[in-house]
Amino acid sequence: WYQRRVRALTTQPILDSISLLDISEPIILECGHLGISKKIFKSLGLYAHDQFNSYSALPDSEEKQENLDKLSSVLILLNPDDSRYWCHRKRVCRDSMNATLLEAELWLTSHPLKLKPKSPEAFSHCKWLLRNNSSLVTHTIIRDQLALCHKTAVQYKQNYYSWTHRIWLVKNFRPLLDFDRELAASKTWIESHISDFSGMNYRFNLILISFSISPDVLSKKSMSKILVQEIIFMCELITFYPDHEALWSYLRMLFLFCDSHKLEYVKRCKEQLGVIEKIKNSYADRFRGSLIIANLFGISL
Amino acid sequence: MKILSLSIWKKESEKAEELMSIHEVSEFGYFQRSTVLEFLKFTSSFMATRTTPGERKSVKEKEYICHSLTKSDGIGGVLICDEEYPQRVAFTFILKVLDDFVKVHPKSSWSRAPFAEIPEIRQQFVLYQDPRQADSLTSIQGDLDETKVILYNTIEQVLERGEKLDDIVAKSENLSATSKQFYKTAKSTNSCCIIL
Numbered sequence: 001w002y003q004r005r006v007r008a009l010t011t012q013p014i015l016d017s018i019s020l021l022d023i024s025e026p027i028i029l030e031c032g033h034l035g036i037s038k039k040i041f042k043s044l045g046l047y048a049h050d051q052f053n054s055y056s057a058l059p060d061s062e063e064k065q066e067n068l069d070k071l072s073s074v075l076i077l078l079n080p081d082d083s084r085y086w087c088h089r090k091r092v093c094r095d096s097m098n099a100t101l102l103e104a105e106l107w108l109t110s111h112p113l114k115l116k117p118k119s120p121e122a123f124s125h126c127k128w129l130l131r132n133n134s135s136l137v138t139h140t141i142i143r144d145q146l147a148l149c150h151k152t153a154v155q156y157k158q159n160y161y162s163w164t165h166r167i168w169l170v171k172n173f174r175p176l177l178d179f180d181r182e183l184a185a186s187k188t189w190i191e192s193h194i195s196d197f198s199g200m201n202y203r204f205n206l207i208l209i210s211f212s213i214s215p216d217v218l219s220k221k222s223m224s225k226i227l228v229q230e231i232i233f234m235c236e237l238i239t240f241y242p243d244h245e246a247l248w249s250y251l252r253m254l255f256l257f258c259d260s261h262k263l264e265y266v267k268r269c270k271e272q273l274g275v276i277e278k279i280k281n282s283y284a285d286r287f288r289g290s291l292i293i294a295n296l297f298g299i300s301l
Numbered sequence: 302m303k304i305l306s307l308s309i310w311k312k313e314s315e316k317a318e319e320l321m322s323i324h325e326v327s328e329f330g331y332f333q334r335s336t337v338l339e340f341l342k343f344t345s346s347f348m349a350t351r352t353t354p355g356e357r358k359s360v361k362e363k364e365y366i367c368h369s370l371t372k373s374d375g376i377g378g379v380l381i382c383d384e385e386y387p388q389r390v391a392f393t394f395i396l397k398v399l400d401d402f403v404k405v406h407p408k409s410s411w412s413r414a415p416f417a418e419i420p421e422i423r424q425q426f427v428l429y430q431d432p433r434q435a436d437s438l439t440s441i442q443g444d445l446d447e448t449k450v451i452l453y454n455t456i457e458q459v460l461e462r463g464e465k466l467d468d469i470v471a472k473s474e475n476l477s478a479t480s481k482q483f484y485k486t487a488k489s490t491n492s493c494c495i496i497l
Contacts, residue, residue, distance in 0.1 A: 022483070030332075
């Protein structure tokens with residue numbers, strides 16, 4: 001019976017979500033949503049683990065490899081924190097890889113993330129696959145990876161691993177994605193997720209990457225203009241949502257960057273001084289938290 | 302930043318009767334949605350009953366907040382959102398919806414309750430998911446509403462003396478047996494709340 005369940009998990013086509021439920025049936029599948037009973041989840045994991053060990057002890061054969069392959073694909077879902085099964089998957093991939101297999105392996109890796117959107121092992125495996133098969137990576141693969149980052153960020157608030165993975169994708173596969181779209185999407189995200197500092201950090205990294213993109217190094221004036229726009233954006237958000245620390249932290253990060261890169265032009269930007277003054281007057285206690293800000297604009301507090 | 306639920310209530314003496322409601326549960330897991338919906342209705346009914354005319358209450362429970370407002374003319378609104386959603390805009394939105402509702406369904410027609418979703422109010426519900434944009438369009442910022450809001454840190458604080466939340470859940474008509482069981486399990490394991 002367990003074997004039928006193990007087989008069921010490996011042959012499902014498209015899954016929108018995987019959840020653990022308090023149900024009496026072991027498994028239910030509705031409209032692409034898989035539900036696994038909490039009660040059997042653990043025992044299924046233990047059974048699969050025992051099977052894995054039994055097969056590992058046998059002499060090498062094609063049947064053994066096939067079974068281990070099937071078991072490890074399920075075990076990364078049942079026990080995503082155990083690196084043994086990820087290591088086995090890496091060994092399987094190392095021996096044979098092509099475009100189809102790469103896509104299949106990435107698809108398989110997305111399953112633990114449906115159940116545990118913050119799994120560092122799963123994201124790490126994605127990076128390993130893409131890094132070691134970079135010639136096989138396509139626009140579609142990157143598009144799916146970005147969608148995966150978005151989905152996991154939605155499922156788990158302030159998902160550090162998801163946003164870190166997204167930055168890694170942009171840094172390593174920039175030609176395969178729409179950079180401007182990422183920049184625009186990051187702005188929309190921040191507007192509706194004002195506590196997500198990881199998301200803000202992502203946007204900041206995108207801005208830094210945009211500075212290094214131009215063939216002729218951007219002048220300090222151009223960099224300043226972009227940063228001024230970002231500072232104004234933050235001030236506008238803070239004016240509307242003054243109590244959210246993440247926004248203040250991001251604003252401070254922007255000021256610190258301007259100061260450390262000696263972007264004098266920022267100081268002379270009259271348009272944003274008005275917004276800064278307003279914030280300083282309305283929220284002096286929070287503003288005072290950063291002396292850098294005061295020094296930067298010669299504002300005495 | 303999300304509004305999960307908006308409901309409008311007829312308030313007569315101590316009882317609250319639902320006139321209309323809109324819910325948005327797509328962010329929850331597929332199998333959780335029906336339970337979440339039941340708890341949204343339960344919480345809304347609970348708050349509507351305990352908000353007297355002229356009162357405004359905001360209850361925080363884990364990462365969600367429930368805002369409740371009852372007008373002196375016997376109509377009330379309950380809005381359930383996450384903790385990012387600004388309180389001022391929440392109450393502004395409730396007031397706006399109550400006005401819009403009465404224009405379509407005046408008090409004389411309330412015996413036919415509950416009513417189906419009004420498309421214009423659904424549109425507002427979608428618009429107000431972005432409070433900054435909605436606020437700028439309706440330009441209500443000028444109205445400095447000084448009405449005091451009673452704040453509660455947990456839903457249990459809203460109870461009267463002697464009332465127990467477990468009893469109210471057990472007796473509730475809004476909750477199915479599955480949901481009541483879920484409440485018991487979640488409470489015993491102290492796991493994250495679903496709108497309670």
